[in-house]
Amino acid sequence: GNSVTQMEGPVTLSEEAFLTINCTYTATGYPSLFWYVQYPGEGLQLLLKATKADDKGSNKGFEATYRKETTSFHLEKGSVQVSDSAVYFCALVYTGRRALTFGSGTRLQVQP
């Protein structure tokens, strides 16, 4: 079946450090891929998405590129801020389906 695997957290970085959170998926066909973020005390929010191979999603300085050949959608940011501290979820969904399949989430802690 479909699954999403994320690197385990927590990831602890200093402010202005480079961030990578790895995400790989196993799926048949070509799903749409997403990153959701959950700030403390809030619901999940869509951060960015990509719907086909080689697409790059970007938002708030975060980027992720849909890599079909490696079945990956790694999240990157060049310079993290304390306000980026949150839990980040990688997810996928197929055209015609309703269910988002989520990874287990990666907690990011950014220290000043």
Next chain:
Amino acid sequence: EPEVTQTPSHQVTQMGQEVILRCVPISNHLYFYWYRQILGQKVEFLVSFYNNEISEKSEIFDDQFSVERPDGSNFTLKIRSTKLEDSAMYFCASSATAPQDTEAFFGQGTRLTVV
């Protein structure tokens, strides 16, 4: 900014009791969902609802679960006879169209504790 609201934020119930979790989706959305996250585990899909009927459900969503849209604004998840393993954070979500086309907006969640 429109948001999905869930009540209560925390519910404690005894094993075997019925519980209803409530959600108010964004008003012009047509697709509604329930997900759950057991502590330390993945966010799991339970059910989607469109046009007043279930459009997709997971194997978790057995006969103990039901959903309803009793009026034009609320969307509820009922667990008929709760078990200890139903303890989890339950998230409601809604979207204007299918989730691969438009953003699914999530509520803050209801933490259900079954004792």
